[in-house]
Amino acid sequence: MLKKVRVVGMDQTTVTLEGTLEILNPNDRDRRFSGYRFQLDVEGQRLLTGESNRPFDIPALESxxxxxxxxxxxxxxxxxxxxxLLTRDLNYLLFGTVFLDSWMGNLSLPFAYEDTLNLPDLLREKTRLFLQGL
Structure with a gap:
């Protein structure tokens, strides 16, 4: 699940965002993942993609x-x-794959999460703070 999205930087051409994903491990064993791949669609249009090969662990029955x-x-x-589309809440779909380390090698586990995001409100506050720092 996408817990939050925040603006972490801006320059003349881009806005750098940071999303926090919460991933639940419903198993009774700790799990190690070797990375992930994702895509974010906003209002049905692909907005960004990304991937990481950085490993992470999720304890048993925790997130x-x-x-x-x-x-x-x-x-x-x-x-x-x-x-x-920037005058209202935007529907987004975040989907992708996490790669589970297992005794059989890496297993691909798909995920998907849908919700809404009010980008103008998010950008308005961060832009104000950014401009104050200039």
Whole structure:
């Protein structure tokens, strides 16, 4: 599940985001993952993709949070704005695969999570804070 998305940086052409994913381990054994691959679609349009080969562990019957970095170009935000999509909550779909280390090698486990995000509210506050720092 996507726990939060926050703006961590900006420059003249891009906004750098950081998402926090919470992944549940429903098994009675600790699990080690060798990485993940993901895609984020906003209003049915692919906005970004990413992957990591950095391993992480999830204890038995618990969840763990992993940080997922992403960069969005201002040009893509302008395209969403021209379509009138930045004036309301945006539907998004985050999906991909985590790679479970097992005695049989890496096993691909798919995931998907859907929700809404109000990008203008998120960017408005972070832009104000960013501009104050200039």
């Amino acid at each position: 763990a949070s992993i940080t997922v970095p992403a960069v969005i170009r201002f040009q893509d935000l302008l395209t969403l704005n021209r379509k009138g």
